[in-house]
Amino acid sequence: MDKRAFAASLVALAAFALPAAAADKLHLYNWNNYIAPETIKRFEAECKCEVVQTYYSDNEELLAKLAAGAKGYDILVPTGNAVEALIKGGQLQPLDKAKLPNVGNVDPAYLNTSFDPGNRFSVPYAMSTTILGYNDAKMKELGLPTNTWAAIFDPKLLEKVKGRVTVLDSASELFAAALIHLGYSANDTDEKRWRQAADLIKKAKPYWAAFNASSYIKELTVGNIWLVHGYSNDIFQANLDAQAAGRPFRIVQGMPKEGAVLAVDSMVIHKSAPRPDLAHKFINFMLEGRNSAELTNLIGSGNPNLAAAQYIKPELKALPAVFPPKDVAARLEQLKELTPAQRRLRNKLWTEIKASR
Amino acid sequence: MTGATLGALRESRWGKWAVAGPPLLYLVVFFAIPTLIMVAASFRSPGEFGGLAPFVGDDGRLDLTLESYVRLAEDTVYLEVFLKSVVYALVTTLACLVLAYPLAALIAQSPKKYRDLMLLLVILPFWSNFLIRVYAWMIILGPNAALAKAVNGVLAVFGVEPVPLLFSSFAVLVCLVYVHLPFMVLPLYANLEKHDRALLDAAQDLGASAWQRFWRITFPLSLPGVYAGAALVFIPALGIFAIPDILGGPNDSLIGNLIKQQFLETRDWPFGSVLSIVLTVAALALAGLAAWVGRRGAEEIARA
Numbered sequence: 001m002d003k004r005a006f007a008a009s010l011v012a013l014a015a016f017a018l019p020a021a022a023a024d025k026l027h028l029y030n031w032n033n034y035i036a037p038e039t040i041k042r043f044e045a046e047c048k049c050e051v052v053q054t055y056y057s058d059n060e061e062l063l064a065k066l067a068a069g070a071k072g073y074d075i076l077v078p079t080g081n082a083v084e085a086l087i088k089g090g091q092l093q094p095l096d097k098a099k100l101p102n103v104g105n106v107d108p109a110y111l112n113t114s115f116d117p118g119n120r121f122s123v124p125y126a127m128s129t130t131i132l133g134y135n136d137a138k139m140k141e142l143g144l145p146t147n148t149w150a151a152i153f154d155p156k157l158l159e160k161v162k163g164r165v166t167v168l169d170s171a172s173e174l175f176a177a178a179l180i181h182l183g184y185s186a187n188d189t190d191e192k193r194w195r196q197a198a199d200l201i202k203k204a205k206p207y208w209a210a211f212n213a214s215s216y217i218k219e220l221t222v223g224n225i226w227l228v229h230g231y232s233n234d235i236f237q238a239n240l241d242a243q244a245a246g247r248p249f250r251i252v253q254g255m256p257k258e259g260a261v262l263a264v265d266s267m268v269i270h271k272s273a274p275r276p277d278l279a280h281k282f283i284n285f286m287l288e289g290r291n292s293a294e295l296t297n298l299i300g301s302g303n304p305n306l307a308a309a310q311y312i313k314p315e316l317k318a319l320p321a322v323f324p325p326k327d328v329a330a331r332l333e334q335l336k337e338l339t340p341a342q343r344r345l346r347n348k349l350w351t352e353i354k355a356s357r
Numbered sequence: 358m359t360g361a362t363l364g365a366l367r368e369s370r371w372g373k374w375a376v377a378g379p380p381l382l383y384l385v386v387f388f389a390i391p392t393l394i395m396v397a398a399s400f401r402s403p404g405e406f407g408g409l410a411p412f413v414g415d416d417g418r419l420d421l422t423l424e425s426y427v428r429l430a431e432d433t434v435y436l437e438v439f440l441k442s443v444v445y446a447l448v449t450t451l452a453c454l455v456l457a458y459p460l461a462a463l464i465a466q467s468p469k470k471y472r473d474l475m476l477l478l479v480i481l482p483f484w485s486n487f488l489i490r491v492y493a494w495m496i497i498l499g500p501n502a503a504l505a506k507a508v509n510g511v512l513a514v515f516g517v518e519p520v521p522l523l524f525s526s527f528a529v530l531v532c533l534v535y536v537h538l539p540f541m542v543l544p545l546y547a548n549l550e551k552h553d554r555a556l557l558d559a560a561q562d563l564g565a566s567a568w569q570r571f572w573r574i575t576f577p578l579s580l581p582g583v584y585a586g587a588a589l590v591f592i593p594a595l596g597i598f599a600i601p602d603i604l605g606g607p608n609d610s611l612i613g614n615l616i617k618q619q620f621l622e623t624r625d626w627p628f629g630s631v632l633s634i635v636l637t638v639a640a641l642a643l644a645g646l647a648a649w650v651g652r653r654g655a656e657e658i659a660r661a
């Protein structure tokens with residue numbers, strides 16, 4: 001290629017590249033697989049912008065990244081206690097309600113939370129519960145209960161499923177489950193009760209195959225693991241995968257009768273958001289019933305949006321772990337933030353649990 | 358660059374800096390400064406919502422404390438986790454040495470035209486992502502895979518209960534050895550390849566058996582390669598967290614996992630820094646020890 005042709009092609013390249021580079025962009029920092037692709041496409045068409053997604057796999061990762069000074073995200077979708085940490089850490093900007101007429105679609109039961117009174121910073125997006133998930137054929141065959149935390153904590157019951165059980169590799173979730181099993185609140189911070197919970201966990205630990213937050217969906221699906229402590233939408237996913245693979249069993253959600261942890265993920269705008277205008281448009285768009293329902297239908301997450309109900313598949317609405325009826329909802333608790341001293345103490349207990357034999 | 362120009366560069370002071378400057382700068386920026394930040398963070402308190410507490414508090418007092426070090430010292434559980442990690446790293450290093458030595462020797466003795474191909478095969482696993490290879494082990498070790506069925510089939514013959522391979526210390530060690538094996542093979546090969554065959558021939562002429570030739574000549578001469586390989590395997594194996602996270606059972610939490618927890622779940626940067634400093638000092642001390650032993654070994658050989 002001679003020099004002139006090369007220069008011409010560079011100009012042509014720039015001409016193609018420039019409009020794309022100049023397009024409006026919304027930076028969404030989201031959980032993996034937490035928005036339906038068709039929803040994104042419709043939003044991009046509506047706002048004439050491009051949605052750039054980056055992903056995190058837990059709230060801690062999000063908080064650690066932002067605490068280290070990460071910038072450039074417009075929207076984040078953290079869980080309640082992480083929203084609390086972000087608000088108190090001054091990381092968020094207040095929402096302009098005049099730009100969010102669809103907030104009225106949200107079930108008032110999920111608004112006005114203790115950590116964000118009046119929803120100055122956050123609007124609920126979707127939710128999940130931390131429950132039991134099990135292989136129905138195996139659990140029936142062994143005659144084990146699936147509606148109580150005793151299933152993962154009581155050595156007498158665990159004996160029959162030794163090595164076939166995983167629990168979440170998360171101190172906050174496992175302590176919450178143990179505290180609920182002992183009859184306390186998931187948010188109890190009394191040291192004596194924490195030690196009681198730690199003892200309960202240590203006694204059950206020899207029967208567990210692993211602390212696992214990353215691969216239990218697959219392990220349930222292939223039949224290696226029969227009982228897990230996990231998130232409702234992951235267990236829903238495991239069943240979809242098991243059915244798609246033609247397995248001779250189903251993966252079923254077990255809502256413990258003692259209660260469980262409810263995680264409500266909310267949309268918030270980061271203080272460094274380059275495009276708060278697009279962020280508000282996005283939040284309002286996602287609060288439309290149809291858009292919100294698409295996510296629920298895709299991943300089986302709970303939905304705090306009343307306008308979404310008519311678009312949601314009926315088989316999902318029947319799942320108590322996804323759409324808890326009133327009596328179940330009354331026993332669900334959202335986790336609260338801990339102080340640094342409490343976090344240190346819990347981590348010490350957690351380390352002792354991990355090191356115990 | 359030819360040898361002559363390199364020599365000329367080495368002679369001029371400016372040339373020296375021009376050559377040594379960029380790597381030095383790189384080390385200062387990406388090694389020394391983060392290490393100093395870590396040391397500084399270890400004397401602070403954790404912030405209410407992550408990060409560090411403000412350096413000057415509301416009451417005007419500076420946030421400087423030994424609390425994180427005290428915390429490490431007052432409880433043996435951290436030492437326990439640390440020792441467990443050292444044991445895992447040692448077992449990994451020994452297993453790598455035992456597996457890599459014959460392989461490296463075989464490559465070094467092969468005809469020249471095959472050596473490049475064999476080395477290429479050793480480093481071939483690096484062409485795919487580390488995590489993907491670790492996840493592949495989940496499939497290999499899974500209870501429904503051929504390996505577990507074969508192992509448990511043999512155990513059943515002897516009347517032994519079936520053992521799970523996945524989510525166990527065995528899985529963690531197998532994968533640690535697998536991931537680090539090339540780091541042992543390469544320095545060993547680089548060393549063995551330079552050995553002078555004439556020494557072995559002379560020993561044979563003087564009546565040394567095959568074992569004597571290996572133990573009295575080849576092995577002592579290969580010690581620098583052994584030390585280099587051991588350091589390359591031991592140090593990263595000591596700090597690893599992904600493998601126990603993915604393949605480990607409930608008892609396989611190591612120091613790397615503990616440090617990761619401090620920065621993520623617990624949001625306790627000061628204590629995470631303290632643990633990292635302990636790990637770094639231990640790794641440096643062991644590398645120093647290996648170098649010292651290596652030098653003494655070389656001196657002894659020179660004397661003999």
